[in-house]
Amino acid sequence: xxxxxxxxxxxxxxxxxxxxxILGPQDAIIKVSLSSVCGSDLHLIGGxxxxxxxxxIIGHEFLGEVxxxxxxxxxxxxxxxxxxxxxIGCGKCWHCQHEEFSLCDNSNPQPxxxxxxxxxxxxxxxxxxxxxxxxxxxxxxxxxxxxxxxxCFRVPEGVTDEQAVFVSDAVPTGYMAxxxxxxxxxxxxxxxxxxxxxxxxxxxxxLMGAERVIGIDRFPDRLRAAQMKAGAETLDYSRVDIYDALxxxxxxxxxxxxxxxxxxxxxxxxxxxxxxxxxxxxALRLENDRPAVLRQMIQCCRKGGTLSIVGVYGGLIDKxxxxxxxxxxxxxxxxxxxxxxYVKRLFEHIEKGDLDPAYLLTHKWALDDAPRGxxxxxxxADDCMRVVFAP
Amino acid sequence: xxxxxxxxxxxxxxxxxxxxxAAILGGTALGFAGARRGSWALGALGGGLFLAGxxxxxxxxxxxxxxxxxxxxEPTTTQANVTIAVPAEKLFRHWRNxxxxxxxxxxxxxxxxxxxxxxxxxxxxxxxVPVVWNSRLDKIRENELITWHTLEGADLPHRGTVLFxxxxxxxxxxxxxxxxxxxxxxxxGNAVSRLFGAAPEQQAREALRRLKRIMEVGELPTxxxxxxxxxxxxxxxxxxxxxxx
Numbered sequence: 001x002x003x004x005x006x007x008x009x010x011x012x013x014x015x016x017x018x019x020x021x022i023l024g025p026q027d028a029i030i031k032v033s034l035s036s037v038c039g040s041d042l043h044l045i046g047g048x049x050x051x052x053x054x055x056x057i058i059g060h061e062f063l064g065e066v067x068x069x070x071x072x073x074x075x076x077x078x079x080x081x082x083x084x085x086x087x088i089g090c091g092k093c094w095h096c097q098h099e100e101f102s103l104c105d106n107s108n109p110q111p112x113x114x115x116x117x118x119x120x121x122x123x124x125x126x127x128x129x130x131x132x133x134x135x136x137x138x139x140x141x142x143x144x145x146x147x148x149x150x151x152c153f154r155v156p157e158g159v160t161d162e163q164a165v166f167v168s169d170a171v172p173t174g175y176m177a178x179x180x181x182x183x184x185x186x187x188x189x190x191x192x193x194x195x196x197x198x199x200x201x202x203x204x205x206x207l208m209g210a211e212r213v214i215g216i217d218r219f220p221d222r223l224r225a226a227q228m229k230a231g232a233e234t235l236d237y238s239r240v241d242i243y244d245a246l247x248x249x250x251x252x253x254x255x256x257x258x259x260x261x262x263x264x265x266x267x268x269x270x271x272x273x274x275x276x277x278x279x280x281x282x283a284l285r286l287e288n289d290r291p292a293v294l295r296q297m298i299q300c301c302r303k304g305g306t307l308s309i310v311g312v313y314g315g316l317i318d319k320x321x322x323x324x325x326x327x328x329x330x331x332x333x334x335x336x337x338x339x340x341x342y343v344k345r346l347f348e349h350i351e352k353g354d355l356d357p358a359y360l361l362t363h364k365w366a367l368d369d370a371p372r373g374x375x376x377x378x379x380x381a382d383d384c385m386r387v388v389f390a391p
Numbered sequence: 392x393x394x395x396x397x398x399x400x401x402x403x404x405x406x407x408x409x410x411x412x413a414a415i416l417g418g419t420a421l422g423f424a425g426a427r428r429g430s431w432a433l434g435a436l437g438g439g440l441f442l443a444g445x446x447x448x449x450x451x452x453x454x455x456x457x458x459x460x461x462x463x464x465e466p467t468t469t470q471a472n473v474t475i476a477v478p479a480e481k482l483f484r485h486w487r488n489x490x491x492x493x494x495x496x497x498x499x500x501x502x503x504x505x506x507x508x509x510x511x512x513x514x515x516x517x518x519x520v521p522v523v524w525n526s527r528l529d530k531i532r533e534n535e536l537i538t539w540h541t542l543e544g545a546d547l548p549h550r551g552t553v554l555f556x557x558x559x560x561x562x563x564x565x566x567x568x569x570x571x572x573x574x575x576x577x578x579x580g581n582a583v584s585r586l587f588g589a590a591p592e593q594q595a596r597e598a599l600r601r602l603k604r605i606m607e608v609g610e611l612p613t614x615x616x617x618x619x620x621x622x623x624x625x626x627x628x629x630x631x632x633x634x635x636x
Contacts, residue, residue, distance in 0.1 A: 003618065007620065017618040018618045020617055021616065023613055023614075023615070023616050024613065025610060026610065055619040056619060056620070057620065090607065090608045091608075093608075094474070094562055105607070106603070106604050106607055107612055108612070109611075110614070111600065124612070134614045136619060144617060146612055
């Protein structure tokens with residue numbers, strides 16, 4: 001089959017590779033019909049996530065058809081149209097039983113990396129470096145899914161392919177970001193990052209009772225989409241001071257809930273010195289992640305408010321304003337998405353018309369064009385929100 | 392899973408942790424530098440260091456052992472802990488049937504039951520060196536504890552204890568595995584100690600992890616045999632170097 005392989009920093013190639021096979025009794029093989037780019041893939045492509053190996057197939061947000069299943073797969077049948085949650089749960093450990101699927105004890109076959117770096121190992125993720133299990137990703141014609149009964153979900157008739165594909169990752173990640181914010185009616189929610197996940201967090205915040213949602217970005221097309229599609233007010237951080245603007249919009253209180261949908265490669269726009277400091281330390285590998293958004297959220301959040309973090313961080317950060325966080329009594333919630341917890345509810349929202357993620361799909365290309373697709377996505381050219389590949 | 396203690400090298404404990412972290416962080420930095428410059432040698436060195444650090448491979452202790460031959464005869468004790476979401480009875484029954492243990496230690500070839508308390512173990516060392524020992528169960532408390540020791544003439548003298556304790560809040564069972572080795576001398580002893588003695592901490596942890604996965608999910612998750620671009624190099628359909636500047 002053909003697959004998009006990572007071969008080194010900024011070196012992606014579509015190559016001929018062997019077809020996947022069933023390796024465990026609970027596996028299924030999915031024929032991929034749509035597979036989307038994701039912002040977190042950019043961290044891998046740029047070489048910011050260690051433990052990538054040349055030849056790894058990337059991609060983790062996908063929809064397809066079950067073509068083969070292991071003897072212990074009972075809930076799926078050949079021919080089922082399914083999405084697969086990007087983060088793999090075993091379904092049986094204590095964390096999976098408590099719907100904390102991204103904390104699964106058993107799905108990561110290479111736990112040594114994370115145990116050494118993080119103290120414990122978390123779930124395997126498709127196409128997301130060897131620290132997260134080294135599973136082959138979805139930018140391919142076929143993909144093997146372990147523990148298929150736990151991780152694959154049949155797509156209801158009334159939901160289109162273009163809506164369903166994002167229920168793998170972008171929609172549940174955004175939804176979980178809002179869920180972790182513990183939003184109460186009347187709350188003001190600020191969302192840093194107006195990409196796919198940020199947009200879904202905004203829509204979800206409204207579904208959970210937020211009175212006002214404020215989206216922060218610098219790309220005009222994303223700000224426009226946040227306004228037109230997600231119903232948010234918007235701020236362009238390259239033009240205004242975010243702290244002043246947010247306090248002016250909230251009577252000096254600050255937002256009740258602040259959501260980070262950006263992660264480790266953030267720009268702050270606030271201070272050239274801060275950006276220069278973080279960029280040079282990251283370039284020298286003296287810190288893994290640039291915490292510009294985190295610092296800004298801590299400064300802006302109302303006293304006693306909640307920070308919800310779904311932007312991806314890999315390692316250590318520097319100059320974290322702990323004094324502000326502690327004295328303002330902020331609550332931090334964070335994590336990779338527990339998608340399996342939300343899929344059913346999300347399909348219901350989509351069927352009812354509360355939520356339509358299909359607008360995230362701005363470009364649909366052949367898999368052979370994947371390297372070009374990633375360049376467009378990274379440069380955010382042609383108002384690109386998400387490129388989806390159809391093998 | 393908590394890290395094991397290495398009793399025989401207690402003095403080196405904090406140095407070992409430091410060494411491991413230095414390997415991980417240094418390896419990461421080197422690996423990145425290598426990837427950035429497109430230098431595979433540098434990248435591989437960094438990756439190797441990271442892996443060695445991550446896997447807890449002692450990088451400097453072989454040197455120390457060569458310098459301090461007296462220390463090699465001291466027993467090495469290691470402990471690993473894990474919580475498994477099944478009742479203690481089930482785990483006890485599984486472990487009590489020592490034939491099941493072959494699946495927990497990959498270097499074991501066969502476990503032969505000689506009597507209710509005695510068994511014969513066959514393993515292979517590096518380069519296929521055969522390693523054989525007889526083992527006797529000496530203390531058994533139903534659903535709580537099993538201890539054993541190797542009999543006279545074992546290629547790998549050791550004693551072991553596995554403890555099952557109910558975890559709080561319905562979390563299943565806390566399992567502790569303690570192994571005490573006497574690194575062997577004599578012909579082939581070096582190879583055997585390299586196999587069992589160099590990273591006993593890691594072996595104990597791996598064994599408990601396998602036990603957990605077999606008992607909880609009924610299989611050992613793997614990526615062995617999955618496709619990648621490493622298998623058939625050079626058959627590029629579409630390529631763009633410096634995709635993202």
